[in-house]
Amino acid sequence: MRIYKVGGAVRDRLLGIPVTDIDWVVVGATTEEMLAKGFRPVGADFPVFLHPKSGEEYALARTERKSGRGYGGFTFHASPEVTLEEDLIRRDLTINAMAEDDQQNLTDPYHGQRDLEARLLRHVSPAFAEDPLRVLRVARFAARYAALGFTVAPETLELMRQLSESGELEALTPERSWKEISRALMEDQPQVFIEVLRACGALKVLMPEVDALFGVPQPPAHHPEIDTGAHTLSVLQQAALYKQPLTVRWACLLHDLGKGLTPEEEWPRHIAHEFKGLKLIKAVNERFKAPRDCQELAMLVGEYHTHGHRALELKPSTLLELLQSFDVYRRPQRFEEFIAACEMDARGREGLEERSYPQADYLRGAATAARTVAVQPLLEKGFKGPELGEAIKRERLKALKAYKEQV
Structure with missing residues (x-):
């Protein structure tokens, strides 16, 4: 032995x-x-x-x-x-x-030692092409070791391309795929994972909704990088740079899927992409059986991220609706993660990575103002049932109006 x-x-x-x-x-x-x-x-x-x-x-x-x-x-x-x-x-x-x-x-x-020194991710034998999970694994290793200068060997990328075209990727279980995807997203350079999947044709098989974003232009005034796919990778990179949790990184990857549905004649504008993208986000969530917290945040960020960017302009009533949608009174952490995803989205733009994001503190302040409304005095006034709910809402709206005037 x-x-x-x-x-x-x-x-x-x-x-x-x-x-x-x-x-x-x-x-x-x-x-x-x-x-x-x-x-x-x-x-x-x-x-x-x-x-x-x-x-x-x-x-x-x-x-x-x-x-x-x-x-x-x-x-x-x-x-x-x-x-x-x-x-x-x-x-x-x-x-x-x-x-x-x-x-x-x-x-x-x-x-292997020679390939370590050459910074190459190379397959051991042709049997590599027998296991479709290896496409995801190699892309994950590429993300993990990108900072050390590692790249995928051309002949290995070719085998990954053959696997992607063979139909074998469809045989992967959601659980196995999610395990690799979630680990890859938590690497220091998760955008490399998506880049490698795209380079070998696996992205259009596994996440066609994300693949469709590449080549789709956005208004240069808001997005100097123009390409929606490039922007998505930059947002993911910022999320890693700021050590965001998996929930935020997953939401960052999926937040702009609706832009892939915009007809070419409407480019570079993407009217109502937030709502159009929800069915796509839901489909990706379900395909990989993502954990519930990842699914929920991705859907909420997809729908409301432009609200986050326009936070300073929102009417108190719209701001209240936003806070209600996130249930900030019982789930404050989820709203904090939404703010983080919005900030990563704003920073994931060419040349604007260092720009301040005052919306973050403004949204936190608004949530605090709404939370400070005390329920007990309303109960003492005799409010109960639906009337109590309406009274709480009125007081919160009043608190948000006062907050907006102070800022």
Whole structure:
């Protein structure tokens, strides 16, 4: 029995960046031997075990063979005869197909270290094209390591293009796709994820609504970058720069989908794109079964982001309607995330990244003013039921009028 550290732990150590997860592969062992040493089995499809003390995952060396469509369409074979090299060749990228023993002696049969130095994301073998999930994974790695100068090797991008055209991407489950998408959006340069998906044709398969934004012009006076797709990528980049949570980043990606529906003869204006885009945002949300908080914020940002930009001009009654839509009294955090998405949208414009966004503090102040309305005095006056609701609304409107006059 020989045990090796493999994959990301080896890669990141060689890159000199913190190692977060450690994967181990065990060569020359049987399931019975692992159980006898106290390892606990966890893998339903192939032999993976948890270490009795550390809880880390140890997998028996295995080979795999394509047996069906999609990410799960594989038959695995694990036995003591499977070599380390045979186990490594089934991995996605050369930089993930390295192993080291407890003395840090490197096993690198597919030149991963060379590709690390060349800053290349390159597939290990033609079997790469058998797993559609790898299209998303490579795009995610491109986003993660973009700051270090990594790019996707042309021949790997070509395989990703073939996968995108094969219909295999449609076989991915929403859960697996969302796992990759959400992780990619939380990288330091999530816009690179979208760029790589677009470069290999996967974006028009997975998110045709986002792909449709590229080449759609906007008014240069408001959007010096002009192209709606380019603007969306810039907004996503700003969201990462400002360390926004996943909910905000997802909303930033989808906020302008309605502009992809504008007839060419109306370009570069996009009248009512906020409302037109809602059905598209809903479709993308449902396609990937995004978590409810991501779905809700994306819909609200899509509908109201231009309200955010015009906050200083809004009538008190419109401002009150906006606050009610977000339920700022019970869910203040969601409104805060809306403000953040609006600010990222404003900053995601060429040459305007540093411009101040006074709307943010104005909206926060408005929410505070509306929240300060006390319900108890109204109850003491005898209001109840629907009448109480109307009385609260009147008092909040009065508070917002006073707030607007003060600012």
